[in-house]
Amino acid sequence: MVVHAIPHRLLKVALIEDSSLLCRTLEESLGELAGVDVVGQAEDERSAIELLQRQRPDLAIVDLQLRAGSGLGVLRALSRHPDQFGHPRAVVFSNYGQALLREHCFALGVERFFDKATQMGELLAYVRQAMPS
Amino acid sequence: MLRVAIIDDHEIVRAGLREMLAEEMGIDVAFEAASGEEALERLRETGCDVLLLDLALPGQSGVDVLRTLRQRHAALRVLVLSGYPEERYALAMIRNGADGYLCKECGRDELLQAIRTVAQGRRYLSPRSAELLAEELVDGSPPALHQQLSGRELQIFLRLSRGQTVSEIGGELNLSVKTVSTYRTRLLEKLGVGSNAELAAYAVRNGLMLE
Numbered sequence: 001m002v003v004h005a006i007p008h009r010l011l012k013v014a015l016i017e018d019s020s021l022l023c024r025t026l027e028e029s030l031g032e033l034a035g036v037d038v039v040g041q042a043e044d045e046r047s048a049i050e051l052l053q054r055q056r057p058d059l060a061i062v063d064l065q066l067r068a069g070s071g072l073g074v075l076r077a078l079s080r081h082p083d084q085f086g087h088p089r090a091v092v093f094s095n096y097g098q099a100l101l102r103e104h105c106f107a108l109g110v111e112r113f114f115d116k117a118t119q120m121g122e123l124l125a126y127v128r129q130a131m132p133s
Numbered sequence: 134m135l136r137v138a139i140i141d142d143h144e145i146v147r148a149g150l151r152e153m154l155a156e157e158m159g160i161d162v163a164f165e166a167a168s169g170e171e172a173l174e175r176l177r178e179t180g181c182d183v184l185l186l187d188l189a190l191p192g193q194s195g196v197d198v199l200r201t202l203r204q205r206h207a208a209l210r211v212l213v214l215s216g217y218p219e220e221r222y223a224l225a226m227i228r229n230g231a232d233g234y235l236c237k238e239c240g241r242d243e244l245l246q247a248i249r250t251v252a253q254g255r256r257y258l259s260p261r262s263a264e265l266l267a268e269e270l271v272d273g274s275p276p277a278l279h280q281q282l283s284g285r286e287l288q289i290f291l292r293l294s295r296g297q298t299v300s301e302i303g304g305e306l307n308l309s310v311k312t313v314s315t316y317r318t319r320l321l322e323k324l325g326v327g328s329n330a331e332l333a334a335y336a337v338r339n340g341l342m343l344e
Contacts (some may be wrong), residue, residue, distance in 0.1 A: 013187075064145045070146050094145075098216065098237035101149045108253060 002039045010037040012057040016074055017093070018043040019066045021054065022116070026061070026093075029124055035131045045069020049077050056086030059130055061123070063116075064101070066092040075108040082109075093123055134165035135252050137182040140172045140198070141214075142190050146237075150185065153241055160248070167191075169198035176206060183252050185340070186231075188215040188222060188341045194291060196343075197306075200284045202240060203230040209312030210251040214244070219261040220277070221340055224269065229284040270318060280322045286320045291343055293329050294336035 001045040013036055017023045024042050030036045039055040042048035052074070054061060060078065064071035071092065078090055091112045092105050102113045114123040137160055139150050147165045154160050163181035169190050184202070188195035190207035195213060202211055214232045223234040232251040235244060241258065247257040259264065268273045282290060291304045303313045325330050336342050 070145055070148050072152060073150070076152070096143065096145050096149075098146070099238050100153075100239060100241065101146060104149045104243050106155050 011035055011059060011127070012037050012039045012055065013127065014039055014048075014051055014055055014057040014060045015041040015090070016043075016048040016051075016060060016062040016066065016071060017041065018063060026120075029120075030127060031130070032079060032124075033098045033124070033128060043067045045071075045073040048074045052078070052085045052088065057088050058126065058132075060088050060090045061093050061127075061131060062090055062110075064092060064096055064105075072104070073106070073111060075105060079109040091123070091126065095120075134161045135159055135183065135248070135256065136181040137166045137248060138160050138167065138175070138179075138184045140165045140167075140185060140190070140195075141165075142167050142185040146187075151243070154219055154248075155225070157245060160245075165256065165268060169193035169195065169201075172198060173201060173205075176209075181209065183210045183212055183248050184213045185248075186206050186313040188213060188217060188226075194288075194343045196284065196291060199231055200288065204286075205227070208231075210254070212247055212251050212257065217258060217340070219265060222253060222280075223259070224265055224280040225282060227258075227262070228255070228280070229287065233259075234262055235259055242259075253283050277339065279335070282320060282323060286316055286338060289316045290320050290324075290332065291335070291341070294333040294342065296329075 011024055014032060015023055015026055015038060027038050030038055030073050035052045037056050040051045042051045046069060062071040062074055064087055075090060090110050091114060093114045093116055095116045105113055136344060139147050139162060141147050151162050154162055164175045164179050166175055170192055180185055185317050186195050186198060195296060199211060210232045212235060213231045214235050214237060215222060215282055218236050219234060224233050225295050233247050233256060235247050250257040289302055299313045303310045323337055
């Protein structure tokens with residue numbers, strides 16, 4: 001008898017990041033994790049909000065510095081109108097790690113704040129534990 | 134309404150501060166500027182009560198801007214909000230006319246308290262700055278040598294440690310070569326170093342390079 005594995009529900013992840021190099025790197029690393037589906041990328045505030053409305057991901061990984069607008073604008077939209085986006089979880093992946101800015105992001109509902117320079121590993125570990133089991 | 138200006142070269146930091154302050158009753162963001170030059174320009178038309186000043190700015194550093202502000206806008210309250218910990222600059226900035234010094238590792242409540250305190254015409258010292266000041270009062274633990282420099286000396290010190298020549302510095306600060314040389318001699322003496330190279334080494338050792 002062949003037992004088919006029950007397909008796991010995928011964790012839908014959106015990348016909001018203005019560096020295409022970093023976006024590719026992240027996508028590759030996330031792609032290696034079974035159960036993760038990168039559903040889209042955006043590099044400015046407006047297209048990020050459109051992407052999140054359209055895809056309603058489970059998790060948004062948000063850089064603060066974007067090509068236009070900022071990640072703060074994206075986070076504000078998520079915290080004001082969570083229904084429009086299907087209540088995704090959000091984490092920040094940024095170079096700006098000062099406590100003052102981190103605190104502001106947490107006030108906007110961010111779950112975790114990862115430093116781009118040093119915490120890529122922690123971010124991937126976070127995504128791994130966020131996957132539905 | 135308390136009008137606050139934000140001077141920081143990082144757009145994200147300005148945006149974060151702007152949003153944080155906008156949520157606060159009784160506080161209005163008067164303007165933002167990405168450099169000291171822009172801030173001085175904006176101040177000609179737009180008044181404000183408290184100015185949040187970063188130290189590491191492109192062009193004129195926060196040290197330069199503070200000096201100009203004290204000359205031209207004596208009533209303005211200046212709160213230095215720096216990425217550098219208090220050990221580096223707090224006492225030097227307060228000695229040179231800042232009304233308070235906060236490190237960006239502070240929390241939101243502390244920032245708001247500091248803004249309100251300096252707006253009332255009082256000084257704001259973070260717990261760490263107060264501790265440094267207390268240590269300074271106790272015999273046997275003098276402040277770090279650079280914390281004793283005057284505003285001018287600090288400006289010239291930072292430029293010399295970046296490798297600028299005496300005549301370049303004179304040009305930027307509108308001072309004669311002779312005057313800059315006099316300051317240089319005095320600050321070498323105060324810091325106990327003998328050359329520009331030793332001076333740069335001192336700056337690096339104490340984490341004082343403003344980039």
